[in-house]
Amino acid sequence: MSAYRDSHGKRLIDYWRPSVAVDTAVLTVRDGRLCVAVVEKDGARRLPGTFLHEGELLADAVRRSLDLKAGIRGLAPRQLHVFDAIDRDDRGRVLSIAHMVAVPDAVLADARLEPVSSVKDLKYDHDDILKLAVDRLRAEYREAPDPAGLLPDTFTLLDLRRLHEAVDPDGIPRRDTFRRLMEPKLAATGELERGTVGKPARLFRRR
């Protein structure tokens, strides 16, 4: 604890402070659809979150929250926006620092997933958090091949395209344009897919 005192002899903790929560939109693709992890508590559906603890970075709080609630590790959550409505939480003044992270489907084996296109009526402002997260993810998928690493280590162009179609159905270009945009940003493995009828597809890795 700092020894600092201001000109009134007060420490920082002598002044009013809000509670700070982190809430996270955890996104994945399952069955060809973009989905979000939702938890239920006290009868209300919401995005997973927690209060920030002493000595913790925001990203660490996000990780702790998701580890405890869904056994998810190795995340790189990103900040979206701070939600600060005075009365957004009945328990008291709480700022929510919304985050997002996208993970491969298998990571969320035990989580309750809902397709983002049909999610509504989440508690607090979590519908708004989800919208920001989806918009952000889609913008990223328009610029780069699988930036969130949802595919396995190696994949074909068709695998990639199907993933992008799931993430951003309305923003994906047609066949050749998609390939011209994405292929230069991939690392060719030099190997071919096996076990398929027809000319085998080339395998790639993300760079």
Next chain:
Amino acid sequence: MSAYRDSHGKRLIDYWRPSVAVDTAVLTVRDGRLCVAVVEKDGARRLPGTFLHEGELLADAVRRSLDLKAGIRGLAPRQLHVFDAIDRDDRGRVLSIAHMVAVPDAVLADARLEPVSSVKDLKYDHDDILKLAVDRLRAEYREAPDPAGLLPDTFTLLDLRRLHEAVDPDGIPRRDTFRRLMEPKLAATGELERGTVGKPARLFRRR
């Protein structure tokens, strides 16, 4: 104060909470250059900021801070990022919710302005905050004519172009392309500039 108690009989305020500050990059264009307002305190240069007070929204805290320190009113500050390093502040644990706002030059008549291209060594992480703000402003100026409203109520295309050149010298297209991009998004006043030699330029307003 909420009557809420958790399963341990504790209120939210019984738990650890960080201090929350708002710091703002206030940007403007002066003498053809993008500048930022800098304040000096305890011998260190920094962006203006304040701690969040009870019952206050983040944007209100930003407005209070800038009103008190520079008599600036009528702002619409936007969030940038939350800086959360554990020891970013000697006085104790402080989260900084960085904001940005761009205002016409005249609003900052009494402020100390520095060209963003030469600002460095601000206290805390304020160099990082400034970089985010400049990047955000430039991205916006690539998409729309004077989105921050730095020009007077009416202006010519040349006025607009000179402003955009000041904000984003490296991102502005050539003559006709700039006009094709921006003119459709402006409202023609139907009036012409007066007092100039040569064909008078048309006057526009932002939409």
Next chain:
DNA sequence: TCATATTTGCGCACTTTCGCGATAACTACA
């Protein structure tokens, strides 16, 4: 061996975007 299915590459037509030279229009000034 042949059929089927798939991937890949490519040529090409079309569309869109970009930048600029040239010119007309129009004002203030001499």
Next chain:
DNA sequence: TGTAGTTATCGCGAAAGTGCGCAAATATGA
């Protein structure tokens, strides 16, 4: 009236982007 200076428009060539039909290549399966 003529000149200088500025704005605005336009035609046009070049560049970039898009999408697709088609054929070659290549694997698996019968």
